Structures are given as structure tokens and as C-alpha cells.
Amino acid sequence: MPTSAEMILQELMRAFPATRQRAFAALVNTTRGHEPMAVAQAFRDKSDWTTLDPDWLDAVPDGLSTALSFLSDEAVCFYIPAFLSADLNGRLGGADPVFALTYGFAHGVGEERIHPRQPRTWGDYARARWSALTRPQARAIVMYLEWRVVARATPLEREAIAEALAKYWHARAADAS
Secondary structure, eight states: OOOOHHHHHHHHHHHSOSBOSSOOSOSBSOOSSHHHHHHHHHHTTOOBGGGOOHHHHHHTTTTOOOHHHHBOHHHHHHHHHHHHHHHHTTOOSSOOHHHHHHTTTSTTOTTSBSSTTSOOBHHHHHHHHTTTOOHHHHHHHHHHHHHHHHHHOOHHHHHHHHHHIIIIIHHHHHOOO
16 A cells, blocks of 8 residues: 555654754855855745745745755755655645656666766766765655655656666665665
8 A cells, every 4th residue: 555645744754854953064056047046045044844835845946946956965855855745735836856856866867977077977966965864764755756656646757766766765765874
């Protein structure tokens, strides 16, 4: 029997601390352009992910719904449960946690180099991005991804989720590191 949205919400609350203890070293992963700076400004004073309004999350920044793409690794690991909660409650339309959790693990991009002259791949980037998660946090993400496949994933999302679970998330949730 698939896990219910309510069970996953409870698991997110157990696994992820509601408040951050200190400011992040960086809120965004780049300072080039208006969009990342708008994300940094929007999240600057957000220290409790449980209080973030789903409609705000879906639009930030400036109605573009791209915050998940620009949050730093540390920040995305803190705020991801807010986005998952909003999605579990059917409140996201633009923001896409599935893309954030699967990019680098699916559709063959994992071995593509980020820059042609550098050895780092998108798979390396994705593994590093989620490396700070604890095992219980990774398990909560696996529960969410498995729920999403059953609840309302498109065929392309189903494929991406299956690949990401197989290539990374299942092992990450089972690993203590």
C-alpha cells in the first residue's frame, strides 16, 4: 500500500528541523543576475520552513517559481521540506520539487560535464547538492518521490523519478552517511 500524503508530512516534520540555527554561508548558488539575488532577498529572513506560505513558495521569486534552482546546497536542504509539504497538499503549480530532486540522476544528464573543460558532471553536482541530508531526511524524500509517482506524476516525471531513485535516492536513504 502506498504511503499517504499525511504520513509523509509527519515524516518531514520528524526528519527536518523546523528552524535553522544560524544564517547560511550563502543563500544562493550564484550571484550573477537578478533572479538569484531576488531569491536571496526573499529567503533572507525565512528561518522556519514550517511557516512558509505555499502560494509564496510556488511563486518566489517575483512569480518565476525558480527558487529551488538558485538556493545554495545548504539552503535547499533546509527548505526542501516546505516545497514537498506544499506539493503534498496540492498547492504547487509552478515550483517543481521533482525536477530539483531528480536532475543530475535522470534522463542521461548525470555524466554530462557542467563545463566542457572541467571534469565535474551534473551527477557530481546533484550528489554534492544533497549530501548534507541525514538518512531520515533522505528516507522522507524517497517516500515523497514514491508517492508522487502514484499520486500525479506525468510519464516523463515517472521516468525521472524511477531513474533518480535507482541511481541515488534509494541507496542514499539506506546509507548512514
